[in-house]
Amino acid sequence: MTTIGIMEKKVNTKDLKVGMFINLGGSWLSHSFLRPAFKLHSNKQIAKIIKNGFRSVMVDLDRSDPAVVRELEGKQAAYEREYASVHNKPVEVPVDFNPMEQISDELREAIEDQKLPPRKKAEAVYTHSIRMMDSILQKPSAENILSGKKIIYTTVDHILADDDTADALSQITSHDYYTYTHSVNVGLFSVLLAKEVFKDGHDHNMQELGAGFFLHDLGKCDVPADLINKPDRLTPDEWQLMRDHPSKGNKLLADAKQLTRECGVIVMQHHEREDGSGYPLRLSHDEIHLYGRICSIADVYDALTSTRAYKKKLPPFDALAVMKNEMFHHFNRELFGSFVTLFA
Ligand SMILES: [Fe+2]
Ligand SMILES: [Fe+2]
Structure with missing residues (x-):
């Protein structure tokens, strides 16, 4: 502050x-x-x-x-x-003030501004995504999740349509580790990877995929920040709380009537690993959906490139090297290869 x-x-x-x-x-x-x-x-x-x-x-x-x-x-x-x-008069706030609607309007305004350079558009996308994610994680109500999804759809459409903004986005992600910054970083990198792998995306619902990527850690809304950044070993109860976040996110989406197939797969499978060492179901190889595999790569990349209370951030290429040399059995080879090309 x-x-x-x-x-x-x-x-x-x-x-x-x-x-x-x-x-x-x-x-x-x-x-x-x-x-x-x-x-x-x-x-x-x-x-x-x-x-x-x-x-x-x-x-x-x-x-x-x-x-x-x-x-x-x-x-x-x-x-x-x-x-x-x-001095003693109340501040006049418009009666129809709605933070999520305002975020949505301002994001559209920035995207449609023909004079705004790609770097500025990327900053607008990033800033508004952060505010949207913060709102949802503070209050994961059905209204906020639905409003947030609409903002994500706008963001995804823009990333698919505008290569210059998409390129600029990969440069500006924040490296502080909070659930809202992490969610946005993983959302953006996953959408960029999905764009690379699915090209025009006609065979996939890219908007819902984007929603799943941004909301992959929705179930962490109640996990305190000091537990997420805890430098010591987690107690069994703390570890259980962390392990439960995929199913909790799944339930929040279901309660909000926003649990599409794309969102469900991503929320439930982003901690599964190719060699079966992940959680919650210890799935392996083809048991893990392509969408979950994409998210797991972006998820680990962001964790490595962000500063935590107990570790410094790694530069992008060092993080990719660690993923290749020490964690390669966790990821799908072809997808990881495509992810690396985003930084070429
Ligand atoms: Fe997660
Ligand atoms: Fe995550």
Whole structure:
């Protein structure tokens, strides 16, 4: 979390200026920005803050540009009068505000923006996917799962249609290990691998496949972050909790009436291994569906390339080398070969 400095002032949003360092406060689900605290770089950001329903925000004077601070301090008396009139009024939030719908609208806007370069589109896809996944994992309700699936469909369609954004996406994944970042990374890498293997995807329901990949760890929604990052050996109870996450995810999807064949196979089989050493059913070779095999490769790759409390992240090529040299019997050879070509 970003710490706001000591020198801070409440500023009416209509008086915000580029160069101010602001803090929106609260949960990120209450607004459409990835971080609550940041420096304003464009008037578009200011318009978005106002559109999000904010009447005033905190401005950190220490971290704002000196020119805007001087201007702000000159107007202090006027601001004080303004605060006196608005301070006790509730913040006006649009009555139909729905974080998931807003994520969906903004994602479509970015994808359809002809002027946005592929790198920026990839960033938009990534950022909105992270917010979507965070919402679902915090509250895996039927509504959130359904809304999330629609956002995933949009993302999958775009990855299939736009090779440049697809290429850029493989470069920008976050390497912090949280279930929501991991879910998005695995979702994106699995879709990229499925695109490589299935080409146009006509014989497969690529949207549902994407949903299964992004939601593969849905059953970890209740597993505490410190257990996921626990450096010590897991106790038998903790290990059981981890082992149960495929069936728990399967049940959440079934309860939400969103358990398609694609989602079921991926959620239940992404920890199975070719040599039968995986879980929960110790399936091997052809007993494991192609969709589950794809997800298992992306899943292990992301675990290796992410920083955990007990280990540093590996660079991409070192991770691929570890998978090839030490874990090759866990994966399907041809699929692993196709996965490596994504980094060529
Ligand atoms: Fe998992
Ligand atoms: Fe996973």
